[in-house]
């Protein structure tokens with residue numbers, strides 16, 4: 001008699017940053033996979049990333065490309081972990097050779113939120129007094145808010161969410177701008193004072209979605225990830241990421257987006273703004289969602305023709321002078 005020997009299925013090793021938000025997101029992914037594949041083992045391995053270690057430097061000065069992902073990517077290439085869970089907006093648009101965006105999960109509300117100091121509870125961003133200090137470390141938020149509210153002041157803020165909120169409560173800022181998604185996932189929805197509408201702030205590319213990165217040739221992991229993918233979110237995010245890839249040319253630039261998917265029709269709106277809040281170029285494109293990436297590229301080209309190229313060149317020149 002011949003016996004069939006089946007080797008036990010391998011344990012899937014999930015890589016994560018150590019921050020509270022990263023862990024919540026990673027455990028959520030682990031939970032979803034366990035539900036779909038109750039017979040499989042999924043374990044979490046944490047790593048600190050460069051971006052977690054340098055909390056004293058303004059992100060806009062160093063550029064944030066790959067800052068939160070590099071260590072995890074090395075872990076995958078060295079076969080120490082099988083995939084990594086990222087906030088999609090922290091994942092660079094170009095991935096290292098051998099790695100791919102294996103899946104995009106369903107998006108939380110992608111908007112930005114205003115978190116107000118107690119003393120301004122009766123106000124909105126439109127009614128904050130002149131000189132009020134808004135905490136943000138994002139050039140995108142800074143540029144758009146300066147454009148709409150030139151009477152407000154802006155100050156960099158770093159650290160994890162709890163640190164930032166403590167600085168706000170201590171009176172270092174009148175308000176902070178933070179992602180709705182992060183606050184919700186950390187169970188701090190009660191701190192959301194006002195959700196900024198797209199007319200005031202277009203969100204970051206990929207904001208509110210999780211992106212899972214894995215080895216390109218790992219069919220088994222790709223199949224597992226497929227079970228927790230959310231295709232409508234993915235299509236929106238592919239369009240957003242392709243727009244950003246076409247616009248960025250190697251520097252951190254203030255780009256905001258908004259996408260809507262109705263049936264098969266994808267609508268992508270984007271702005272490119274100058275950091276001083278003086279210039280803002282905005283346009284929209286609509287097409288079939290199967291053409292998501294092409295729509296992103298096309299809109300990027302339209303924006304460049306309308307002045308975005310000058311804004312990008314200026315930012316590059318500025319960075320070279322520093």
Ligand SMILES: NCc1[nH]cc(CCC(=O)O)c1CC(=O)O
Pocket residue numbers: 087088089090177178179181182206207208209
């Ligand atoms: N830039 C940091 C960052 N990366 C991901 C989130 C949470 C929101 C998300 O998942 O898009 C945040 C915080 C913020 O922007 O307020």
